[in-house]
Amino acid sequence: EPEVTQTPSHQVTQMGQEVILRCVPISNHLYFYWYRQILGQKVEFLVSFYNNEISEKSEIFDDQFSVERPDGSNFTLKIRSTKLEDSAMYFCASKLMNTEAFFGQGTRLTVV
Amino acid sequence: GENVEQHPSTLSVQEGDSAVIKCTYSDSASNYFPWYKQELGKRPQLIIDIRSNVGEKKDQRIAVTLNKTAKHFSLHITETQPEDSAVYFCAASSRAGGTSYGKLTFGQGTILTVHP
Numbered sequence: 001e002p003e004v005t006q007t008p009s010h011q012v013t014q015m016g017q018e019v020i021l022r023c024v025p026i027s028n029h030l031y032f033y034w035y036r037q038i039l040g041q042k043v044e045f046l047v048s049f050y051n052n053e054i055s056e057k058s059e060i061f062d063d064q065f066s067v068e069r070p071d072g073s074n075f076t077l078k079i080r081s082t083k084l085e086d087s088a089m090y091f092c093a094s095k096l097m098n099t100e101a102f103f104g105q106g107t108r109l110t111v112v
Numbered sequence: 113g114e115n116v117e118q119h120p121s122t123l124s125v126q127e128g129d130s131a132v133i134k135c136t137y138s139d140s141a142s143n144y145f146p147w148y149k150q151e152l153g154k155r156p157q158l159i160i161d162i163r164s165n166v167g168e169k170k171d172q173r174i175a176v177t178l179n180k181t182a183k184h185f186s187l188h189i190t191e192t193q194p195e196d197s198a199v200y201f202c203a204a205s206s207r208a209g210g211t212s213y214g215k216l217t218f219g220q221g222t223i224l225t226v227h228p
Contacts, residue, residue, distance in 0.1 A: 043156060048214070056215055105154070105155045
């Protein structure tokens with residue numbers, strides 16, 4: 001069964017450093033998303049990506065965040081200068097127009 | 113934007129009992145309502161979903177009901193088992209396509225504990 005894969009599973013970084021979280025969505029999917037989940041809280045939408053551009057973003061997704069789909073298979077989330085409050089589990093998801101969203105296993109980001 | 117409220121935040125039941133989790137949503141344009149089960153440290157896993165053109169859907173011990181007029185939907189688990197213990201999230205979305213891109217707005221989650 002195809003699945004969304006994310007790397008790394010756990011990333012520890014110093015405050016102020018840049019991090020790149022990587023995702024490989026399901027190959028024929030068209031819509032791509034990043035969500036985050038702070039420990040013990042709900043899953044929050046960050047950004048959606050369709051047709052090679054950002055289609056929607058939340059208030060959380062400020063200028064420190066960016067997304068890219070550089071080669072037609074990978075989908076990356078970059079945080080330019082990490083803050084302590086960026087510590088969370090980050091989930092990538094992908095879908096077709098009328099299907100459920102499939103989630104990756106997540107990357108746990110710890111900013112110290 | 114969409115706002116999804118979920119209750120209760122914790123639910124404790126005995127094995128074999130039923131469990132009901134309720135959600136309300138605010139955006140009448142939402143037309144897709146999935147339920148996810150999340151075990152500790154794992155990804156959310158879809159367990160059942162419903163679209164706005166139906167009022168109820170059932171899959172074995174799990175059922176979901178939708179009341180579009182009142183903007184609420186509920187998850188029903190019958191004959192609960194200890195392995196049903198997890199965090200359950202409801203979500204609301206508009207179908208991807210047109211001006212909507214299918215983002216999910218999640219409820220706050222319900223910690224379900226099923227005691228043997």
